[in-house]
Amino acid sequence: xxxxxxxxxxxxxxxxxxxxxxxxxxxxxxxxxxxxxxxxxxxxxxxxxxxxxxxxxxxxxxxxxxxxxxxxxxxxxxxxxxxxxxxxxxxxxxxxxxxxxxxxxxxxxxxxxxxxxxxxxxxxxxxxxxxxxxxxxxxxxxxxxxxxxxxxxxxxxxxxxxxxxxxxxxxxxxxxxxxxxxxxxxxxxxxxxxxxxxxxxxxxxxxxxxxxxxxxxxxxxxxxxxxxxxxxxxxxxxxxxxxxxxxxxxxxxxxxxxxxxxxxxxxxxxxxxxxxxxxxxxxxxxxxxxxxxxxxxxxxxxxxxxxx
Amino acid sequence: xxxxxxxxxxxxxxxxxxxxxxxxxxxxxxxxxxxxxxxxxxxxxxxxxxxxxxxxxxxxxxxxxxxxxxxxxxxxxxxxxxxxxxxxxxxxxxxxxxxxxxxxxxxxxxxxxxxxxxxxxxxxxxxxxxxxxxxxxxxxxxxxxxxxxxxxxxxxxxxxxxxxxxxxxxxxxxxxxxxxxxxxxxxxxxxxxxxxxxxxxxxxxxxxxxxxxxxxxxxxxxxxxxxxxxxxxxxxxxxxxxxxxxxxxxxxxxxxxxxxxxxxxxxxxxxxxxxxxxxxxxxxxxxxxxxxxxxxxxxxxxxxxxxxxxxxxxxxxxxxxxxxxxxxxxxxxxxxxxxxxxxxxxxxxxxxxxxxxxxxxxxxxxxxxxxxxxxxxxxxxxxxxxxxxxxxxxxxxxxxxxxxxxxxxxxxxxxxxxxxxxxxxxxxxxxxxxxxxxxxxxxxx
Numbered sequence: 001x002x003x004x005x006x007x008x009x010x011x012x013x014x015x016x017x018x019x020x021x022x023x024x025x026x027x028x029x030x031x032x033x034x035x036x037x038x039x040x041x042x043x044x045x046x047x048x049x050x051x052x053x054x055x056x057x058x059x060x061x062x063x064x065x066x067x068x069x070x071x072x073x074x075x076x077x078x079x080x081x082x083x084x085x086x087x088x089x090x091x092x093x094x095x096x097x098x099x100x101x102x103x104x105x106x107x108x109x110x111x112x113x114x115x116x117x118x119x120x121x122x123x124x125x126x127x128x129x130x131x132x133x134x135x136x137x138x139x140x141x142x143x144x145x146x147x148x149x150x151x152x153x154x155x156x157x158x159x160x161x162x163x164x165x166x167x168x169x170x171x172x173x174x175x176x177x178x179x180x181x182x183x184x185x186x187x188x189x190x191x192x193x194x195x196x197x198x199x200x201x202x203x204x205x206x207x208x209x210x211x212x213x214x215x216x217x218x219x220x221x222x223x224x225x226x227x228x229x230x231x232x233x234x235x236x237x238x239x240x241x242x243x244x245x246x247x248x249x250x251x252x253x254x255x256x257x258x259x260x261x262x263x264x265x266x267x268x269x270x271x272x273x274x275x276x277x278x279x280x281x282x283x284x285x286x287x288x289x290x291x292x293x294x295x296x297x298x299x300x301x302x303x304x305x306x307x308x
Numbered sequence: 309x310x311x312x313x314x315x316x317x318x319x320x321x322x323x324x325x326x327x328x329x330x331x332x333x334x335x336x337x338x339x340x341x342x343x344x345x346x347x348x349x350x351x352x353x354x355x356x357x358x359x360x361x362x363x364x365x366x367x368x369x370x371x372x373x374x375x376x377x378x379x380x381x382x383x384x385x386x387x388x389x390x391x392x393x394x395x396x397x398x399x400x401x402x403x404x405x406x407x408x409x410x411x412x413x414x415x416x417x418x419x420x421x422x423x424x425x426x427x428x429x430x431x432x433x434x435x436x437x438x439x440x441x442x443x444x445x446x447x448x449x450x451x452x453x454x455x456x457x458x459x460x461x462x463x464x465x466x467x468x469x470x471x472x473x474x475x476x477x478x479x480x481x482x483x484x485x486x487x488x489x490x491x492x493x494x495x496x497x498x499x500x501x502x503x504x505x506x507x508x509x510x511x512x513x514x515x516x517x518x519x520x521x522x523x524x525x526x527x528x529x530x531x532x533x534x535x536x537x538x539x540x541x542x543x544x545x546x547x548x549x550x551x552x553x554x555x556x557x558x559x560x561x562x563x564x565x566x567x568x569x570x571x572x573x574x575x576x577x578x579x580x581x582x583x584x585x586x587x588x589x590x591x592x593x594x595x596x597x598x599x600x601x602x603x604x605x606x607x608x609x610x611x612x613x614x615x616x617x618x619x620x621x622x623x624x625x626x627x628x629x630x631x632x633x634x635x636x637x638x639x640x641x642x643x644x645x646x647x648x649x650x651x652x653x654x655x656x657x658x659x660x661x662x663x664x665x666x667x668x669x670x671x672x673x674x675x676x677x678x679x680x681x682x683x684x685x686x687x688x689x690x691x692x693x694x695x696x697x698x699x700x701x702x703x704x705x706x707x708x709x710x711x712x713x714x715x716x717x718x719x720x721x722x723x724x725x726x727x728x729x730x731x732x733x734x735x736x737x738x739x740x741x742x743x744x745x746x747x748x749x750x751x752x753x
Contacts, residue, residue, distance in 0.1 A: 052569045052735065077570035083563035087324065099316040100571035142567070152570075 002061075003028045003150050003181035004049055009058030011044050018044040020205035021058070026183055026198070031176055033196030034185035035288070037296040041205040042185040043080060046152050049183065050077040063149055073102040076148040080155040080185075082139040086128040090119070093127060094142055101146035113141045117167065133164050140168065144175060151175055153184040157191055169195060189289040199288065201295060208295050217285035220294075224284045225257040225268060231276025242271045249290075254280070258290070309579060313572045317580025322587040325551065331588070334547040338596065341543065358390070358397035361435035363470055364425055366407045368442040368455075375406055377481030378438075381473055400469055405434075412442065422461075429463055436462030436470060440478075445485050529609035531671065534698030537617070538691045540596050541625050542664065548589030549633035552581055553649050556640025556734070565734045574731035582633045582723070589629040593622075617698045620708055624690035624715070631687075631719045632660055634726035638746070641733030648740040663688035667695075674699050684711050686718030725750045 004026035011019040019041040026032040034042045047053040048060055051072055059066060063074055084093055091110050098105035114120045117137045122130060130138065136159060143151065156172065157165045169191065172182055186192050192199055193213055201209035209216055229235060239255060240248045244263025249256040259268065265283060272278050286294070325331055340347075367375040382402045390399040407425070410417035425437040441455040449456060458478060460471050480501060487497050510522025559565045568577055597618075604610040635656050643649040663670075663682060670679045674696050683692035683703075689711040696703045732749040733741060741749070 047566070047735075050570045052566060072571060075570070077567065079563055079566040079570075081563040081566075083559070083565070083567040085320075085324070085564060086562070087328075088320075096316060096320050097567065097571070100313055100568065102312065139567075 001028045002026060003030075003063055004032075004183060005059070005061040006045070006049065007059040007061075009045070009048060009055045009060060011041075011048060011053065011055050017205050019048070019055075019202075022202065022205070022207055023058075024200055024207065024210060026181060028181050029176065029179060030181060030197040031172070031195055032181070032183045033192040033199040034183065034202065035187070035189070035192055035199060035209075035292060036185075036202040040202045040296075042202055043154055045202065046077070046154050046183070046185060050075060050152050052077070073146070074149040075152065076101065076143040076146065076150070077152045078139060078143040078154060078156055080158070082135055084127045084135060084139060084142075086126065088127055089124055090114070090127060090130070090138055091123045093138065094145055097142035098145045101148065103146035105145050109145065110141075113145060117141065117171075132159055133161065136160060137164070137168075140171065144171070147178070147180075149180055151180055151182045151184075153182065155186060156184055157186060157188050165191070189287065189292060193288045201292065203296050209291070213288065216288070216291060220286050220291055221261065222283055222285050223259050223261065223263075224286050224290065225259060225265065226280065226282040226284050227255050227257065227272060227278060228253060228280035229255060229272060229276045230279055235275040238275055239272075242268055244268055256290070258286070310572065310576050314576045314580040314583065317568075317572065317577055318583035318587065321555070321581050321584025324555075325548075325584065325588045326591060328551075330551060331547075335592065335595065338543050338547070338592075339599070356398045357400050357467075357469075360401040360403060361470065362403045362405055362433065363435050364405045364407045364428070364437040365440070366409045366421070366425075366437065367440045368409045368412060369440055369445050370442070372406070373445060373485060374440050374478060374481055375404075377477055377484075378474065379404055381477035385473055402435075402470060402473070407437070426461065429461070435464060435467070436460055438474065444478075445482060447482075447486070526609065529604075529612040530699050533604065533609065533612050533617075534695045535667075535671070536600055537621050537698055538667075538694045540593065540600065541621065541628060541694060542691060544589045544592040544596065544625065545628040545632050546660070547592055548629055549582075549585045549636050552585055552633055552636040553640040553643075553653065554646065555581070556637060556730075557643055557646060557649060560641070560644060560734060560737065569734065574734055575727040577734075578634075578637050578727055578730045579723075581637055582630055585633045586626060586629045589625060593625055597621075612698075617694075620697050620712075621694060623712060624694055627712075627715050627719045628690045631690075631715070631722055634719070634722040635660070638726035638729040638733070641730040641736075642741040642746050642749075644737065644740045659687060663691040666692070670695055671699075675701065680707075683707065684714065686711075686714040689715050 002025045004024070006022055006024045009019055009022045010017065022041070022045060024032075034045070036042050044053065048055050049062060051062070085096075088096070091107070091114075094110050094113070095105050111120065111123065114123050117140075119134060119137060119141075122134060127135065127138065140156065143153070151172075153172070156168055160168060165188075172184070172195065176182055184196070196213070198212055199209065199216060200207060211219070229239075236250060236255060239245060239250075239257060242257070244260050244265075245257045245268065246260050247258040249258075257268070259265070269278070269281055272281070365375055365378055367373070367378075382404050385399075386401050390397060390401055392398050407421070410421040412418065422437075422439075425434065428434045429436060439454075439459045439461070441453070441457050441459075443449055443453075443455040444458060447456070451457075458474065460474065483501050484494070484497055487500075492500070508527075510524075510527035512519055513522055513526075514520075556565075559568065572580070601610060601613065604613060639649060639652045639656055643652055666678065666682055666688070669676070670682065670692055673679060679692060679696065682688040683696050684707070685692075693703070693708055693711045697708060728751075729746055729749045733746075
């Protein structure tokens, strides 16, 4: 059973193909992560699922219905750039957005939500008096207050400090526990790894990744060596010259070496020991961050070692 | 259409508008705008021009025969017409300066004299100079030749006091001269030349067994009532709907539109806005109509506001609000900022204000082809038809019905077209649309 079925959807704006033959399926009750660089088509896809935009081609079924009107009250959309009436009181804004979802929010319900997000004393204030983080939390309440079956969250964690990001993460999970399906887009790879059951990456309008984190990592192989090399600084500068090493990312205390598919790891370990004292050596899968950069980032700066 | 969501938007729009400062300012300023003309006229009465003006007179009649009549009229004016009963100055003082005419045979001399006098007018020394043709007294020959006319030359085009004095004084003096040969006495001539007064009066009405002419205010009531009605209708529709442009742009800029469209169809959203605007307009209408009715009652002309004309007023007010509102909603959705909206608004405002340009001719002749045509044309019908309904001789019943049907159809078309523009425009960011793009949105949706 799928909450969202997108089949061969294409959307073009003035000759620019924003979404190109995209297909995806979001299982009911799952957290589905949308990643991709800016301008890759994430928001356009979310807007089509939210029935704000119509696809040029293809099919978008939401909560089992192709009808654009049928499911709208059961779907809530949190846009990337928050949109609240600045001159309205917080409680009035929440009541208004709930009404737009066909839900009559009681004063007590609104107050309960405000208290949960530490906004209780701001209920009678105008939105313009809120900080960015507080506005974001109000916008989130407006999205979930009607208890929708499907939540479409475009960058829900952007601009939040770690404490509020954690609060928001917990609220998203709570919605899932309630039975809602969540489709969220994010640039926070760590959050996507931890939160999402399934991850889809879209690049230049096309799907380039789709699966669980484990599936994605397996597809990319265990081609990362995570090492900690102590010794003279010059030693680390020689890492990219090791045979079989394609790319080096130096995090300071830890260095990550991306290796060629046929690289001899034992040989690399021996070479590392020759360069200095190897305190840590681990064969690992690439992180989502690495995979993202491999697909969407610039070409690797370090040249493959000779003979690879 | 999802009425519950549309009403939720309408309610928000209504309360946001009536709680805004601009609503309060409009509420206060509208009577000021409407009463501004009366106030200015009142102020004008107390701020009369009491300056002293010098006028040069070149009298080319034989023996400069007309100058004494002008001098006498000026003396009469300065003695009796420049102050009220308390001696407070109420008008300008005139001083006439006789000028010896240049030789009429020497064209260059005449031109030089005129040039010199013109320079004195430009320099502010003179208000004007007056040339009286040499044949004015006998009246023979071409009546429009220089010799047969009295020419008043000035750079003060809107100053009529002295030319009016000439128009009153000179004909009488000329006739006196022409009839002098008949040997009649001056008194007899004055009597013969006296023009009977033609005055305007109202109809007869009966009060407590007494038959009297209608009072001045009673006669003016239909005109005042109709003008006040159309001004209220126009201003209220503008106040109720024009903020929609800014509101829609704000919703686009703050990305509120995206959130709204996640829960409501674009057309329902626009209809909610129109209903909200209509609510604001009706609230203002109620306030101003109560005020206007109280004033009408106070001045005894409340009877001139019939139930029929009030019914049409409410109908036209509502459709006008939807008509203007749809144009403003479409304008707001097609623009990304207020600056862009200003250039888009200009033709829309022109379209809306068009019937007001014809207000003068419509009032002067409410049964002319122009007025009837304007009262049938959907964009001008609310104002023109309202004027005709409230003013004598009134209109045949079928005409407001036809006009109402036309306005209703035009409103439905505008709302439909605006809905199509709104649907696309509300999500557009970055560059605003041009007219051809808006047309494409309207045709293709």
